[in-house]
């Protein structure tokens with residue numbers, strides 16, 4: 001069966017600590033143990049921000065002043081679900097899918113794709129940048145072949161919570177009868193890569209997926225050793 005892969009999963013191939021063994025295992029297993037589910041609060045904040053921005057635009061005919069500049073926006077494009085927003089790359093026969101948070105059509109008719117990240121723009125987050133770069137380029141790759149051609153620009157927008165009361169005591173005035181938490185939006189532009197950037201990653205994902213045996217691990221991670229120890233201990237019990 002041909003591989004179907006999300007833009008986010010494809011992005012993991014670009015991480016410095018990428019481990020092909022873990023990638024192979026995750027592709028083969030529907031479920032793996034000891035996974036901590038993502039807290040739902042992040043997707044709630046993302047969709048809240050999307051609704052606020054969209055409502056403001058519908059009412060005022062422009063983006064809010066606190067929204068980072070992403071070009072001359074003419075309209076919000078309707079983003080299809082992942083069942084429709086996908087593309088099967090003919091060389092590898094891998095289907096790439098994923099849903100961007102927002103797509104704006106710009107004055108010149110081209111499209112700008114945005115992905116929100118509810119987090120601080122810290123050095124640690126910078127370590128995830130290669131993954132996000134692939135994710136957004138994957139959205140552009142699909143968009144150029146389906147609904148949003150041409151995609152001209154890409155942005156990551158970080159929703160950075162305003163919690164630093166020491167350097168900005170005015171934040172306290174936001175809360176009166178209700179506790180209020182605000183966010184500062186910070187934009188980081190992403191370069192659009194040539195098609196072979198995504199196609200090479202799809203090829204690599206397919207090669208790992210088609211391997212009959214799990215590849216060697218290459219990361220500094222020691223979880224495999226810990227797992228072997230766990231299996232050893234568990235087998236002593238039986």
Ligand code: SF4
Pocket residue numbers: 019021022023217218219221222223224225
């Ligand atoms: S070494 Fe770590 S990353 Fe690699 S397969 Fe084992 S658990 Fe996964």
